[in-house]
Amino acid sequence: MKLAEALLLRVDLQKKLRQVEARLVKNAKTQGDEPPSEHPDDLLNEFDECNKQWENLIIRINKTNSFTNTDYGISIADLITQRDAIKQKLNALYKLSQGATVEINRYTRSEVIYRSAINVPEIQKKIDEISKKYREMDTKLQELNWNTELL
Numbered sequence: 001m002k003l004a005e006a007l008l009l010r011v012d013l014q015k016k017l018r019q020v021e022a023r024l025v026k027n028a029k030t031q032g033d034e035p036p037s038e039h040p041d042d043l044l045n046e047f048d049e050c051n052k053q054w055e056n057l058i059i060r061i062n063k064t065n066s067f068t069n070t071d072y073g074i075s076i077a078d079l080i081t082q083r084d085a086i087k088q089k090l091n092a093l094y095k096l097s098q099g100a101t102v103e104i105n106r107y108t109r110s111e112v113i114y115r116s117a118i119n120v121p122e123i124q125k126k127i128d129e130i131s132k133k134y135r136e137m138d139t140k141l142q143e144l145n146w147n148t149e150l151l
Contacts (some may be wrong), residue, residue, distance in 0.1 A: 012151075023043055024040060065077040065080065089130060097123045
């Protein structure tokens with residue numbers, strides 16, 4: 001199984017866990033002498049089985065990510081961490097540029113004038129550069145996911 005297939009299976013298992021959990025809560029109590037539409041013990045067993053599959057899959061994904069090196073000379077796990085750090089910086093710079101953009105909403109001369117404390121075009125240029133790096137890293141990760149066998 002390829003890493004990408006395992007990641008898709010992980011998503012499916014997470015959805016199934018949420019669905020079984022919702023069914024479990026729905027059948028936790030009944031009205032009067034009415035039986036539940038699904039027995040909670042059966043649902044708990046189904047949840048436990050699915051949760052164990054999910055756990056084993058995550059362990060294999062994490063091992064694969066930790067032990068598979070990339071062209072960058074680091075593991076997939078490290079590349080994911082670097083990509084996520086870039087995303088955090090992108091988000092912060094984007095919020096900074098949005099917060100520093102001055103909108104002119106004055107109706108009278110006596111209203112407060114706001115000025116940007118940063119060079120917004122320069123920040124936007126950094127955002128564009130970092131966005132490109134993020135896209136390249138993400139593309140590399142997707143390629144690795146489809147070319148790496150799950151351990």
